[in-house]
Amino acid sequence: MLTKTKIYLSSPHMGGAELDFVNDAFSTNWIAPLGPNVDGFEEDLKYYLGDERHVAALSSGTASIHLALQLLDVSAGDEVLCQSFTFSASANPIIYQGATPIFIDSEAETWNMCPELLEIAIKDRIEKNKKPKAIIAVHLYGMPYKANEINEVAKRYEIPVIEDSAEALGSTYFGKACGTLADIGILSFNGNKIITTSGGGALIVKTKAMKDKAVFLSTQARDHAPHYEHSFVGFNYRMSNVLAGIGRGQMQVIDDRVQARRKNFNFYKSNLDKFDSIELLQEPKGFCSNRWITCIKTDSYAKREAIRLALQNDDIESRPLWKPMHMQPVFKECLHFTNGISEDLFEKGLCLPSGSNLSEDDLNRIVEIIIETPNL
Ligand SMILES: *Cc1c(COP(=O)(O)O)cnc(C)c1O
Numbered sequence: 001m002l003t004k005t006k007i008y009l010s011s012p013h014m015g016g017a018e019l020d021f022v023n024d025a026f027s028t029n030w031i032a033p034l035g036p037n038v039d040g041f042e043e044d045l046k047y048y049l050g051d052e053r054h055v056a057a058l059s060s061g062t063a064s065i066h067l068a069l070q071l072l073d074v075s076a077g078d079e080v081l082c083q084s085f086t087f088s089a090s091a092n093p094i095i096y097q098g099a100t101p102i103f104i105d106s107e108a109e110t111w112n113m114c115p116e117l118l119e120i121a122i123k124d125r126i127e128k129n130k131k132p133k134a135i136i137a138v139h140l141y142g143m144p145y146k147a148n149e150i151n152e153v154a155k156r157y158e159i160p161v162i163e164d165s166a167e168a169l170g171s172t173y174f175g176k177a178c179g180t181l182a183d184i185g186i187l188s189f190n191g192n193k194i195i196t197t198s199g200g201g202a203l204i205v206k207t208k209a210m211k212d213k214a215v216f217l218s219t220q221a222r223d224h225a226p227h228y229e230h231s232f233v234g235f236n237y238r239m240s241n242v243l244a245g246i247g248r249g250q251m252q253v254i255d256d257r258v259q260a261r262r263k264n265f266n267f268y269k270s271n272l273d274k275f276d277s278i279e280l281l282q283e284p285k286g287f288c289s290n291r292w293i294t295c296i297k298t299d300s301y302a303k304r305e306a307i308r309l310a311l312q313n314d315d316i317e318s319r320p321l322w323k324p325m326h327m328q329p330v331f332k333e334c335l336h337f338t339n340g341i342s343e344d345l346f347e348k349g350l351c352l353p354s355g356s357n358l359s360e361d362d363l364n365r366i367v368e369i370i371i372e373t374p375n376l
Contacts, residue, residue, distance in 0.1 A: 018249030035241030061188025061201035085342035112145030139168035142292035170290035195250035260356035321349035
């Protein structure tokens, strides 16, 4: 009997050229957090994002958010408004800075930060003489947030926006690349993301001076001197030249990866859309999602669990949607502005396997199990 292979939610997918760039790093002995692959990977990203921004390759997406907060002078006692429906890494760096997160719920069209709630929160904090220092909005699962509306609110109150584009490399918003829609953008190249360096991230900024400052801080903030001289607290956050080699190989296939993930979504949609109890997130006009993960929203917790457990029984990985930060034990004391949307998504939503390396047989196997769910 043939044994079925395990299907993962989102696994790494090498293109082929990665090992050549890694071998270059070895043969030239650039085994360090600097070198030709780091420079080359930054160039590739800059070009891909539209060439108007500057990119610093860093050790993770989390480190990139932490440096973004540093660049915006967020410090102890400051308040930062953060999308509640996200992965904890969007919010943790706020705590690293000694600042306080305040969580904002989502709207129903993109599942991302609700601009109206954002404004309500800002007004409330200003009234209490606590004007927020920054906003962190997230393109969750690759779907762009309502950037025009968020930017408009942010501009009205003169608060800078950090764009958490960790899940959205390859997504666009009215033709512009996600990662370039706010004051500072960040990317992640963790193993489960649309392209990976095994672990890594990038900071996307508007000026060369800001990039230089980010690189300075990420390489231990060493002043210009023959000895080690320091006027600032630095970090060890630069990307390794070996890992940047993987990134250069991955950038050769990024368009294929986006196409494959969007194809997964369309497959799921064409097979599951006919069920009234299953809802798939549509792209509003002008929004293009890389469909990093295809998510479904069912009509009850019980149905969501029935599907998840049936998949698990066949060695297929699926996962409930992100548990909102305002519901997390670690953030339970934090102020939050909510409307029930992210709690409902957490209760009824499921992430389906979405890797760019899924075969047609894999997709058929997954869908067959889902549609056999009783009372779907
Ligand atoms: C993955 C992810 C991060 C963190 O990136 P790392 O590279 O894993 O540190 C931050 N925000 C979101 C939304 C993510 O999905």
